[in-house]
Amino acid sequence: MFYKLSLLFISVLVLGSCADNSKMPTASEPVLFAEHIAPIIYSNCSKCHNQEGAAPFSLIHYEDIAPKAKLIAYVTENRIMPPWPADPTYTHFANETYLSEEQINLIKRWADEGCLPGDTSKLVQPEWLSKKGPTGEPDLIVHMPKPIHVPGNNTDLFMVLKIPFELPKDTIIRAIEFVPGNKRLVHHVNTHIIRFDPNKKRSLKNGKYWVNQDQTNSTQIHKELGLLNDDGSYALMTPSVSNYLPGAQFSFYPDEIGGFRIGKMNAFYLNDMHYGPSSVDEVDSSYYKIYYGTKEPKRPVSEFQIGTLGLAPVVPALVVQPNEVKKFHIQFTVPTDISVVNIVPHMHLIGKKYLAYAIKPSGDTIRIIRxxxxxxxxxxxxxxxxxxxxxxxxxxxxxxxxDNRASNPNNPFSPPRLIAERAGSMKTTDEMFQLIITYVPYQKGDELISLE
Ligand code: HEC
Known part of the structure; x- marks a missing residue:
């Protein structure tokens, strides 16, 4: 997924926390939207189901939600929504969105009882709803210079893009959020910032806006995009400032963690913009929201990945024969004390099960994710x-x-074909198996720092 290995700065994350502040009515009391249902929806649904979120429609107001009550009861009862692939009996996360049985039953009762609104004047909407999205107002929005055309030829489209932007002065960046324009097509993107020294670069305008990712010569790509300094040397880069994956949501790290400084003349460098296949011609106008920081960044985060393209290989080599179900593993010994702030498990279409844990030198197990x-x-x-x-x-x-059997509904091929990891290929129909870890070097007391 990411081309750059080892220590990369990263600053984009997922869903905020989901404090459960819903009240429970007794069996004889009616279930009311304002009192009982809205808090569940705000905590577990609205972060994606808003105008800018990953979901195709908003779930914020009574008028959005009541007409869909039966469908909402169905998707929650069947645990289709909210999507939460991690097993909550193994580990919990700060950004967990997982409904309790009581909450699911309450939604069902509300739908069955005719979606009573309750006293909507008492409704307390979360603060972020009034601030344009879960993350509030950004300090700056940077748009693509023009929309990207995605041809309707049913194939994945991989490109490398440049989006220049200028700032009035040196600025501390707290976080950068990628907002997909065409939510259905944007599959993933990993973004770096190229920071130019104005003494070495006259203009950000030269060069192409995008090139196909087929070519692998990085210097050539930089040259074509006009990302090199005027003398042909590389400019400075802050890597992985923002990552977007299907379903991924955004939130901030605690104050001292993450964050970085940039100068006046910059360009976003989207080194692997991936659009999924489409049968009709479409366009995408994605953009970035930039949040400035006030405190000098003290603990920049770093990133490493193991497995495909990573610091430790997949064993055995990731090749799955047609009609085969096969297990693989990755093993990596951590060279220094680290404090993990964020993990990303990654597989493609025929991935079925995923388990990660660490064994300490003492023999104790640290659960990571299942x-x-x-x-x-x-x-x-x-x-x-x-x-x-x-x-x-x-x-x-x-x-x-x-699982490369025909019975796997996510198998991209019928009949099944050999599926493998192909060096550097991120095509969804090839496979990947990775764990990406974002961390800071451990400091005493880190275990007590909440990420919620
Ligand atoms: C991580 C983001 C996310 C969260 C959280 C989320 N949804 Fe969704 N929801 C989506 C997306 C994206 C779709 C579009 C369909 C798809 O891709 O499966 C969707 C689709 C739906 C649909 C339409 C399903 C269909 O078959 O037409 C319903 C209903 C729905 N969500 C309800 C909810 C409810 C209720 C919650 C909270 C309890 C919730 N969602 C939480 C992202 C989310």
Whole structure:
């Protein structure tokens, strides 16, 4: 998924926390929207179901929600929504969205009882609803210079893009959020910032706006996009400032963590913009929201990945024969004490099961994540509830199962064909098996720092 290995700065994350502030009516009391249902929806649904979120329609007001009550009862009862692939009996996360049985029953009762509104004047909407999205007003919005055309030829489209932007002065950046224009087609994107020294670069305007990702010569790509300095040298880069995956949502790290400084002359460098296949011609106008910071960034985050394209290989080589169900593993020993702030499990279409844990030198196990029914459509950046210490010398184990049978509804081929990891290919019909970890070097007391 990401081309750059090892220590990368990253600053984009997922769903905010989901404090459960819903009240329960007794069996004889009517279930009311304002009192009982709205808090559940705000905490678990509206973060995606708003104008800018990943979902195709809003679930915020009574008028949005009541007409869909039966469907909402159905998708919650069957645990289709909210999507939460991680097994909550294994580990919990700060950004968990998972309904209790009581909440599910309450929604069902509300729908059955005719969707009573209750006293909507008492409704307390979360603050973010009035601030244009869960993350509030950004300090700056940067649009694509022009829309990208995605041809309706049923194939994945991979491109490398440049989106220049200028700032009035040196600025501390707290976080950068990618907002997909065409939510159905944008599959993933990993963004870096190229920081130009105005003494070395006259204009950001030269060069192409995008090139196909087929070519692998990075210098050539930089040259064509006009991303090199005027003398042909590379400009400075802050890597992985924003990552977007299907279902991924955005939130901030605690104050001291993450964040970085940039100068006046910059360009977003989208080194792997991936649009999924479409049967009709479509366009995409995605954009970035930039949030400035006030505090000098003290603890920049770093990132490493294991598995495909990572620091440790997939064993055995990731090849799954037609009609085969096969297990693979990854193993990596952590060289220093780290505090994990964010993890991303990654597989493609025929991935089925995913388990990651670490064994400390003492023999104790640190649970990381278990996904019992991998769903390619929902890939999250999972944030532990508190910073997760993995001590030096611990070995991280990742176990994955892939199902290449015809009976797997997500199998892209019928009849099944050999599916493998192909060097550097991120096509959804090839496979990947990765664990991506974002961390800061451990400091005493990190275990107590909440990420909620
Ligand atoms: C992580 C983002 C996310 C969250 C959280 C989320 N949804 Fe969705 N929802 C989506 C997306 C995206 C779709 C579009 C269909 C798809 O891709 O499966 C969707 C589709 C739906 C649909 C339409 C299903 C259909 O078959 O037509 C309903 C109803 C729905 N969501 C209700 C909810 C409810 C209720 C909650 C909270 C309890 C919720 N969603 C939470 C992203 C989300």
């Amino acid at each position: 996904i019992n029914d991998w769903d390619f459509r929902w890939q999250y950046f999972y944030m532990p509830k508190t910073m997760l210490k993995i001590p030096r010398g611990s070995t991280i184990y990742v176990e994955g199962e892939f």
